[in-house]
Amino acid sequence: MLILGIESSCDETGIALFDTNKGLLAHELYSQIDVHADYGGVVPELASRDHVRKTIPLIKKVMADANIAKDDIDGIAYTSGPGLVGALMVGACIGRSLAFAWDIPAVPVHHMEGHLLAPMLEDDTPAFPFIALLVSGGHTQLVEVKAIGDYQILGESIDDAAGEAFDKTAKLLGLDYPGGPMLAKLAESGTPGVYKFPRPMTDRPGLDFSFSGLKTAAANVIRSEGIILAGSKSTQNEDAPENVEQIKADIAYAFQEAVVDTIAIKCRRAVEQTGIKTLVIAGGVSANTELRNKLAKLMEKHKGQVYYPRHEFCTDNGAMIAYAGAQRLQKYGDRDLLIKARPRWSIEELPAI
């Protein structure tokens, strides 16, 4: 079964062709970096959300790359939610209409299910059941995955996502937004132990996260050290300490350490609570080296194993949507012509396959 996948829930347009026998045939991603190259300069972020202009050309490109004709395609999977409704509508309308025109089924896919199943696109795949940690700019969730479609949310962020806390703290430190990866880089020259930030919500039972307070704790330290907060009117502070760069690096170190520790504590609890020793990590923050090291050590201690999707499938992409859609279409086709876009949608509502 050959499936065309369309992802358009946020800033990226991702298109892919997945074959249940042959695996991934082709995939394309349209990101802001490409826009800048196309237009020869900086364009408003508007362009990155402009799925309308990019979806069809990318579909043509993956079909040409994989040497696939429309008659070869057995179904279309599109991201139906959760996400920004305007962005979702583009993928949903194109996916549903194209399937109607080609007389094949279309299947609405849950964005987070796509992320959970992304490691299945690799050669070495985790066996069910596993625990999935989803950490990105938009999400922080721990999910127990018993089988495809059988999900239970063990914990999630009650406010800011982990990646968002990284980006916003980076902004407070004067790094360009989104600066999560730059903050991690800055932390490399930080001194351990100079600052100590809280590990939010680890002093009580449960697997929920909260990162908003950590960002505020960082803001308070930055202020008390006399560093001008980004976004303030004055750019020069005559009283600024001389070793300001080292202070920033030390803050970055302490911040990253607090986020990584907090996530690791919750993962350890999830492993102990469920007895499941397989951990899958996806989302943009899963590229963080400190987090990977910490979780690798944790799972080693528990005689378990950690799985990651390859780097390009950690963030939003069409391949994971095509894969997830294929699993559902193998079971049941969706021929009704309703275009489905759901900005709010809990993964626990999904039917098991």
Place this chain on the structure above:
Amino acid sequence: MNQLSVELKDESATVLMGNKLSQAVKTGAIIYLHGDLGAGKTTFTRGVIQGLGHKGNVKSPTYTLVEPYELNSVNAYHFDLYRLGDPEELEFMGIRDYFELNSLCLIEWPERGAGILPEADLDITLEYVDAGRVINLVANNPKGLSILALLEQQI
């Protein structure tokens, strides 16, 4: 009185203040939220939305731009325009549909949508003062004034 200032000593005070405001905006309003990163805009909004009966979390809408809530008395929309490159982008996300009659719109970083966003009934600013915060509410029109009057009865 067209403005009101209250000291908030900690996070729970910010949430409680949001709870109180919620009782004054049950039939909808347009509210701008100002303040630096970490000042408590989302925390305050959590107080408002949970005060209107929402049981779940109130997550930051920074990445999604808007989080919708279907509440008993009103449809609430929590915006964060931080990532907006140009106010015109609001037209591309169908901004007009959100400002229907009787919806409650809480908008963080409204200056990024200047010129396209409708005028606010209420401007709310959260400022750092030592480890706590000060919230300042300013009414811009008769609707804003009546919200402030209702709020004053609560505090």
